[in-house]
Amino acid sequence: MKKNLLLLSVLLLGVSVVCAQSATSKIPHTHSTRKVAVSKRTEIIVPQVNGYNCYKGDFHIHTTYSDGRVNPAGRVIEAWEDGLDIIAITDHYESRSGEKRFLKVIAPYSSDGKPMEYQNAKTAGAIKADFNAIHQEAVDQLNKSGYPMLLIKGCEMARNAKTHGHFNALFLKNINTVYNADMKVAFEKVREQGGIVIHNHPAWRRKTSDKTEFHESVYGANLISGVEVANGYSFYPHIVRRCIDEKLAMFGNTDVHGFTSGYAANGDLRTMTLVFAKNLTEKAVKEAILKRRTLVYSGGDLIGEESWLKGLLNASIDCRMVKEDAKKGVRTYQLTNHSSFSYHFRRGKTTYELQPFKTVLFTFGKNKKTGEYLPPRVRVENMWIADYKHPTIELELDK
Template sequence: MIVRKLLFFLFLFFVLQGVDAQSRKVINLPDISGYITLKCDFHIHTVFSDGTVWPTIRVQEAWEEGLDAIAITDHIEYRPHSKDIVADHNRSYEIAEPLSKQLDILLVRGAEITRAMPPGHLNALFINNANFLEREDVNDAIKEARDQGAFILWNHPGWKAQQPDTTLWWDEHSALLKSDMLHGIEVYNHSSYYPEALDWANEKKLTVFANSDVHAPMLTKEDEHRPMTLVFAKSRTLGGIKEALFKRRTAVYFGNTLMGQSSVLEPLFFGSLDFKKAALKLTNKENKVVNIKNNSDVDYELELVQPGVGFDAPETITLKAHHVTPLALSGNSEEINDAQNIDVYYRVKNMFTDSTENILVTFSFRNN
């Protein structure tokens, strides 16, 4: 009897473990006006290059972590498992595709052109046939990707193995840009942030990316998330993603940090928040509180940009994820009595438009 009970509890334990392993995390980030916010990772590897997992594992991981889309980008030129795994460059995509459709994960056909600097490593997304990228001359390989209609991005531009001292933009990259053979750049790769890449993206009109570049099994903790590229797409389709990438509607998301153009970051910020729009009726020597609910996964860290006219506001405040935070305002002069609106200007310290600048947001409250 005791043995039977023990076996039952062991069976129950393993069943529950299996159920837990199949659960899907929900990433809470809002859509913005006119667009769907898609959570994507466009740089991952399998055993068909130098990764250590089967392609279907990458799809399963993406589903469990709440992603919408991935691109398996196995190396064209570097395949250390080729003695054991004999296949062409399209095989990892072909194996992963059926499960991606079953789990509703958008799977982008991609590959990594893997060369010394310059130009370094480049991901080609939305290709038709990875085998045709196997060319002796790197420019021929990149041109083939472009001719297939690919979106091409420069991976880990400040990778110490290739740029050990200074992260440089090379003449070769200018030539690629001029020839429509470079469209994006990784600002964040795995655990490395490249501030130069964010500035180059603004200067040279490149699309920004954050990707995991995962090789081993993805072991993300429950309260963490992998680096990802947020894509603001017109539709949750491969075509919608491709259009958004070429239009530069992306943001970088790693840790508690977001980076990109203010045109997407500001609506993402305000789309995360709920607060009452009723008139405050704040007067001199009076206090009012606006309760701000943050529905997103991001703790927004705010710093006051300038003093209020006729009122005081907190110098710093953190709108904690999934919490309601009180914003306390107090009248400090007679000017506030007749004010029609109260405008509070904050810098969002963990939302960057370039390597040194944060986005500025304005809370505008009706007063009378």
């Protein structure tokens, strides 16, 4: 009897082990909590203007190789997610605090146990870093991801803010060979490679955006092709006039050192240069810049030449007359915004915001002197033209 009981309990135990095994085998070892795979690029919709495509660019970006907090691959992913088409990674050429920090960290592991020497333009008289390799890291990420973006090879040349200031060299072939202690000679070297120089944040650490003696000399020698009218959230109103008078391209760049996610946190798009080009190639983009087909976006404001702002507004807005009241002498127009930019219209004392992909109705009366109906004309308060002014733009009908 005892024997039989023992046999029964062994059998029962066996059954329960089998049951537990079959129950646990249904539990996966990894459970993905992701419900939906979300694509993250923010599309910035801007219609064609005067037959040109609008490409969104940032020509001033730092990485961990100079004093930024994101590496080149991260910058490429970030730019794609932010809706950009063109970027230039422009690390500082003369000083690279990221490298300095890195050398400090690895010092105990150098062969002689002594800290490795950080050599910048001041200590060594020349550059000791492969800037082309920084660009290549970004190119590798671009190829890996397959993003249809354009990467421009460049660097930032930074000297004393009061006398010289900072400049970006863009469209370079070999970044490593453009350094010269004499900044003007360095600019000439950029030109010899087929590159261009743009003047960065002209009022930074200064109380003026006026030219210094050095600026007069390099602008005078036609070594400058463009100027930042906006750097991040800083807009330099005097520079718009300079760009028009001296035939220079207007740029708006982030000069990002930290993360661009701060713009989205503000409900904003990052500061950018709108480039109007036939296609997304280095040749077409460079030609667009040299022919000054650019506008600037910063903090919801659009800055540039009046004719291009007018073109942008008319390309963005579909305007049609929907009603005519002969008795009252008014016409009603329907304005639909087909772009990702908001437009702020001033009418009398009120400003109306025409948000992206929204429609508004406006009525326009008659000219009291002539008795003719007034055309749909609006003052655009978030657009800036030369001399710190807003443009007044007549909308084209039924395009």
